Amino acid sequence: MIPVTHVLVFSMILFGIGVTGVLIRRNALIMLMSLELMMNAANINLIVFARQLDLLAGQVFAIFVMCVAASEVAIGLAIIAALFKNKGTVQIDHFNGLKG
Amino acid sequence: MEALISFFSHYMLYILMGVTILTAVGVVYSKNAVHSVVALLLTMILVAGIYLMLDAEFIAVVQLLVYAGGIIVLFVFMLLLVALHKDEALRLFNTYTMISLGLIAFLVIVLAVVFFGTPFGPVPETVTHIVKGGSTEAVAGALYSTYILPFEIASVLLLVVMVGAIVLTKERVKL
């Protein structure tokens, strides 16, 4: 087995890529995908600690995270669908109706 | 041969992690959104592989079922439904790209230093609680005893999401 630190750094990088996606991409769908990357990074942490500490709680919690991720995607895509219905685009630059 | 095998068993996780980072970068930096989804699919499959290497075979299978079988299908459907070709002419990135990239790189480096400085202790060669009888049984046992309340709440959450998604996308019926 490789040290837990290496996996942690990996998941940190994955999380960073996800954050980058959310920050720099303007396509709502890609931003949602980047959110999924971040969720996965968190999950990897949970799993690796579950193994390191020999505890089940990490795996159980990972399942809940997946559950939340699935819900988030379903609702997120529904919102994007509604936005697209109203504005005809998924570029978030166009959704500036609240800007003063 | 033996050396090769031991090499693979030791470095498989590194290989998986490396490829995962590549595909994850592909998700963010693809110009075509469908390429992003394909990259995301590969990422999810690779992450399932990582789970498998970390003795969590049940989570790995659930990862495949939930992400590959469900979530990404939703993404692909969404991509095929919304007209993305109109947005392809738009700029991929904006002026904040460099700043955010710098900040994130800084964050990653700082946290990596912190991780390397933290004494996590040695890695256990075998894990008894998880692997005994397979992680499936262990996780199921835990889910239905210790964590029964969160489990039920999760099911309620899913129900709410189901209703919410339908309400959001349903066309307004004029009464």
Add this chain to the structure above:
Amino acid sequence: MDFTMINIVIPTVKILIVFTVVLLSVLVMTYAERKVIAFMQVRLGPMRVGPWGLLQPIADALKLFSKEDIIPTMADKWVYYLAPTLAIVPALLTFLVVPFGDQTTFFGLLKHPTSMAISDLNIGLLYILAISSVGIYGILLGGWSSNSKYPLLGALRSAAQIVSYEVPLTLAIIGPILMANTLSMKGIVEAQSKGMWFVIPQFFAFLIYTACAVAETNRAPYDLPEAEQELVAGFHTEYSGMKFAFFYLAEYANMIVVSAIATVVFLGGWLPVPGLAFLHIPAIIWFALKMGFFLFIFLWLRATYPRYRYDQLMAIGWKFFIPVALINIFVTALLVL
């Protein structure tokens, strides 16, 4: 983990054998399909290549492999290349956990008998479901990347179909899982060796499984994605040569997989038919016979029924199969308790 030679060589040999057998049975299957349907339709089927046209599948395969590979001009090249791979890899990977028999010593070559599945995962069924859920991307992306309207319609149809029929399919095999109390393919067969085959107590589940398996593999009467009369050839309209062969192979491999699952879960796997155990037929022959029977149902249905319409297909999937499967689970759970 113990990485000795024996742990490497035996699985490798098994993998080679299984994949060869699977690819060969795909060839046999294409021949059988044409012959069986031909006889149902009062004609002869292929007769030219070899005796009784026996070499026809080989001729077909050679033709497909040597054909020109055409890529539509506006196709998305990367995705266009990736799609056939995404279709065939999961189809072949699912064979990892199929137990073709109980145990074997490879005709006395080994000292200790080894399992006839490549790997005896304790979550075998879950593994198959998970892997096969990846298979739809081949269809979806193949249809999209061709940049043509008929494939796109076909791809959307099949994706919707596979996603909706995966639910009742999974629900249908939960009944037997409850009765066997295990997810391992081997364990399910062993559970049936003590009592009766699960096809008897789980008859409704078996019917639902059969219907959903046909829908899942895009075969008639649920073959809307490739409905020739409507969508020309569905998602693979633009594919030719090797890539088309991959889709073709994937379809037949999927058929064999769902038949193998049906055999293991409902028809008692490699167990002999009750009362015929004295015949001393090897386990693998029993398995092949049962699988052949299930595959024959596919052909039989294709020769008999017209095709459903898209909305009707979705309606029966969601409004009929899922409720019945849920009721079946409920009743089974009550009885098992």
Add this chain to the structure above:
Amino acid sequence: MFKSEIIELNMGPQHPSTHGVLRLKLKLDGETIVGLEPEIGYLHRGVEKLAESFTYLQALNLTDRLDYVASISNNLGYIETLEKLGGIEVPRKAKYFRTLMTELGRLSSHLLWLATHALDIGAMTVFLYAFREREFILDMFEMVTGGRLLTTAFRYGGLKDDIPKELEQKIRDFIKIFPGRLADYEALLTKNRIWMKRTKQVGVISAEDAINLGLSGPVLRGSGVRFDVRKAEPYEAYGELDWEMAVEDGCDTYARYLVRLEEMRQSLRIVEQALDGMPEGEFRTKAPKVLKLPKGEVYHCIEAPKGELGYYLISDGKGTGPYRLKVRGPSFVNLQGLKPMAVGHMVADVVAIIGTLDVVLGEVDR
């Protein structure tokens, strides 16, 4: 769900189920059809214009090529038009034989319809079963005329040759086996739940609309209108034989399917009666080799398998060929029903509706 784009989809001219070279410009909202425009003319050969430069007998060859799956009916309609204008008497034996042949032609046409219609909806086996029986009928045509598809069967004033001796036994065999075969098709389709789902309430057209569009044949009778040229203005031997008109009230594809099946049964009855009652005598009257018709114009219609087939013929009294020949093809008129039937249905239904209209592009484009 979305402000959806309307997809334009070209179905045909090369498409597995447009029965030839029909091109449909479909406008789709998802899979629902919001607009449909048939584009015809891919098989235009100028039959009507060609006829003007031919003699009356030569023009008979052209009629074969109109509805090439029911050429016997086309021949009959044309020959009768000539006889009507020229006032040529036909012997009773020829009348009976023509009736018999036309009904066999109707059977072969309906069998082809059943085969392709079933194949379009996905029932492959019926296709091959129906072709087996059609082969039987085509063999009979070959015995009589030497041609299987393009028969050029009759001549003005009667038949070209006397009836072959072996034909009677062949027809008797056919009459014996065919009801069983019909039962086979029905076993595969009529009570089949998928078949009913695919055809009931699909392609609905009310009796009023059908009449207004000028539809005829089984398409009209499937909407409950009791109209059949064979009953309304009996020609040949139809008035003397005992048979029923097939009518269904369903107005949908399933009703038209039932109508055609019943027509096949009735055709078989007509064939049997015509064979039993076949009179002895001459098979044709004396008619000149090169026909010259008096000046005048005439319209004559018969009930072809697909509907009312009419020929409008003008003769200038001088030439040996038609001055003008106009064909009222049932397929062309029935094709007008496609749009009202298909709009609002799904792509898969278009295929079923083309099948139920039973169009042959040779006749549509002429």
